[in-house]
Amino acid sequence: MENKVTREIFPRDSRKSYGLVELMKGTVPIVRKEPEDTVYVWPNLILIEVICALLVTAGLILLVQFVHAPLRSLADPSTTPNPMRAPWYFLGLQELLVYFDPWYAGVALPGMIIVGLMVFPYVDTNPKGTGYFTLTERPFAIFNYSFGFALWWVTIVIGTYLRGLDWQWYWPWSNHLEHMNPALVTLVPLHIVFVNFLHVSKDIAKGLCDILFFAYFAIGMAIPYFFMRKFYDSLGGARYFVFMLFFLSMMGVGFKIILRLLFNIKYIVVTPWINV
Amino acid sequence: MLENVKEKIVKSQVFRSIFRHGFPDNDLNRAYVVFSNVFLHIHPVKVRRSALRMRYTFCLGGITLFLFIMLTVTGIWLMFYYTPYTGLAYSNIQDIQFVIFGGNLMRDLHRFAAHGMVLFVWLHMTRVFLTGAYKAPREFNWVVGVVLLVNTLILSWTGYLLPWDQLAYWAVTVGTKMASYTPFIGQNGPWGAQLGFLPTNDIMFMLIGGTVVGQNALIRFYVLHCVVLPLVVTVFLAVHFWRIRKDGFSGPL
Numbered sequence: 002m003e004n005k006v007t008r009e010i011f012p013r014d015s016r017k018s019y020g021l022v023e024l025m026k027g028t029v030p031i032v033r034k035e036p037e038d039t040v041y042v043w044p045n046l047i048l049i050e051v052i053c054a055l056l057v058t059a060g061l062i063l064l065v066q067f068v069h070a071p072l073r074s075l076a077d078p079s080t081t082p083n084p085m086r087a088p089w090y091f092l093g094l095q096e097l098l099v100y101f102d103p104w105y106a107g108v109a110l111p112g113m114i115i116v117g118l119m120v121f122p123y124v125d126t127n128p129k130g131t132g133y134f135t136l137t138e139r140p141f142a143i144f145n146y147s148f149g150f151a152l153w154w155v156t157i158v159i160g161t162y163l164r165g166l167d168w169q170w171y172w173p174w175s176n177h178l179e180h181m182n183p184a185l186v187t188l189v190p191l192h193i194v195f196v197n198f199l200h201v202s203k204d205i206a207k208g209l210c211d212i213l214f215f216a217y218f219a220i221g222m223a224i225p226y227f228f229m230r231k232f233y234d235s236l237g238g239a240r241y242f243v244f245m246l247f248f249l250s251m252m253g254v255g256f257k258i259i260l261r262l263l264f265n266i267k268y269i270v271v272t273p274w275i276n277v
Numbered sequence: 278m279l280e281n282v283k284e285k286i287v288k289s290q291v292f293r294s295i296f297r298h299g300f301p302d303n304d305l306n307r308a309y310v311v312f313s314n315v316f317l318h319i320h321p322v323k324v325r326r327s328a329l330r331m332r333y334t335f336c337l338g339g340i341t342l343f344l345f346i347m348l349t350v351t352g353i354w355l356m357f358y359y360t361p362y363t364g365l366a367y368s369n370i371q372d373i374q375f376v377i378f379g380g381n382l383m384r385d386l387h388r389f390a391a392h393g394m395v396l397f398v399w400l401h402m403t404r405v406f407l408t409g410a411y412k413a414p415r416e417f418n419w420v421v422g423v424v425l426l427v428n429t430l431i432l433s434w435t436g437y438l439l440p441w442d443q444l445a446y447w448a449v450t451v452g453t454k455m456a457s458y459t460p461f462i463g464q465n466g467p468w469g470a471q472l473g474f475l476p477t478n479d480i481m482f483m484l485i486g487g488t489v490v491g492q493n494a495l496i497r498f499y500v501l502h503c504v505v506l507p508l509v510v511t512v513f514l515a516v517h518f519w520r521i522r523k524d525g526f527s528g529p530l
């Protein structure tokens with residue numbers, strides 16, 4: 002039973018505090034739902050809430066019989082624990098410090114995650130899939146959410162279980178008391194790789210890196226624009242730009258991690274001010 | 278006999294002055310009980326049967342709220358024993374743990390409810406995402422939700438410093454150091470030094486009230502953790518729930 006506004010009788014008027022706003026067709030005062038479909042909150046919903054609360058309380062009380070809040074020795078500014086771990090929910094960001102400079106991993110990226118989450122409802126124009134769980138009707142939206150948070154949780158697991166002294170990589174079976182030799186891995190900026198393999202001058206190599214970096218964003222922006230016209234049209238210019246900026250940045254974090262782990266690349270772009 | 282006593286109580290002036298309606302055993306009173314009670318009135322009087330389905334919300338938002346309430350109660354209890362002074366904080370926590378009756382339980386509950394709140398706020402967000410409940414007309418409530426998420430994380434993190442042990446001290450030292458890398462307004466950040474920011478006037482200095490984590494940082498984190506952030510969360514929760522009522526719940530029709 003779909004009710005439509007038939008006609009506006011009196012336009013809303015700021016000089017009046019009252020007014021008949023609109024006429025609806027229908028036989029019941031509730032819009033768009035059958036009266037039989039509803040139940041009273043008391044006791045139906047209240048009961049569920051109370052049961053939930055009791056279960057959570059019981060669960061917590063049970064839990065703290067087995068695990069306890071930690072208390073280490075008194076704070077001592079002169080002895081730094083090694084490794085130093087952030088609380089688990091920030092371990093993902095701490096792990097990203099391995100791949101990015103602090104201004105990016107610790108400030109810019111968290112800011113982008115927050116803003117990116119906030120703009121999500123405004124750039125997801127797919128009208129389908131509200132009010133029920135579905136994967137097939139909105140695979141791309143779910144891919145984005147899952148990719149971002151997979152990164153979040155995987156880095157948390159790495160930070161918790163696979164990092165040891167000096168934040169080096171330790172397998173569970175490695176000797177966690179022995180320092181790794183950091184000299185085993187030398188990190189280089191990408192342009193040095195170009196200098197070594199393409200035998201070009203440093204400046205040209207740097208230029209190449211800058212071009213590569215911007216090409217990533219430019220080509221990334223262009224591909225759907227030219228080849229996935231339906232996707233572009235459904236978003237419109239502004240939404241498309243905002244979405245792609247966040248999307249490419251997020252994928253970029255993934256690419257940078259791969260480059261660092263497989264090829265020991267420290268930076269893609271090196272400028273006098275910032276390195277990425 | 279029992280019916281008689283019940284009648285008497287329900288009809289008494291005291292009972293009627295408090296509840297203004299009889300037992301909620303008929304539909305009229307079931308409606309009254311919700312909209313004449315300030316705590317219950319964030320609910321509608323009736324909801325769609327399908328909105329009750331556990332396999333839709335999994336009660337995740339409700340559990341998050343309940344954990345927040347639990348944190349408030351245990352947190353206030355802890356405040357009776359805690360002094361935000363670097364010379365006392367640690368021994369206060371030791372007292373809570375080893376001396377004060379029920380202290381261990383309260384501290385453990387507070388700590389794990391905090392972990393739980395972070396986890397459940399994320400689960401709730403994931404549920405909202407997967408059911409597309411953030412789409413129009415609920416976009417803004419999602420934004421409010423993100424503010425709640427960020428506040429939950431900061432709330433948890435500011436509490437982390439209060440025991441003043443090695444774990445607390447270094448986690449916060451390293452965390453606040455990040456602030457000094459903020460572009461433009463942090464002394465170590467890009468363009469920070471060029472713009473004249475020093476260890477004694479940049480954003481990190483503002484945050485911890487000094488160049489290193491010390492007494493000023495402790496009192497700041499204490500006030501943020503016990504007063505400011507809980508208030509902010511409460512205000513945004515009020516908006517959050519209000520908007521659920523105004524925008525309608527997304528559950529299946």
Ligand code: HEM
Pocket residue numbers: 334336337338339341342345398401402405410411415418419420421422423425426429514517521525526527528
């Ligand atoms: C302190 C944290 C939070 C609390 C206590 C809270 C509480 C709730 C509650 C009780 C509901 C009712 C339905 C349900 O239980 O699922 C709800 C709905 C909702 N929440 Fe939250 N929430 C919090 C954080 C968030 C976050 C982080 C987001 C998203 C970023 C969010 C977005 C929403 C939306 C969009 C709805 C409407 C859902 C619908 O209509 O299906 N909330 N919230």
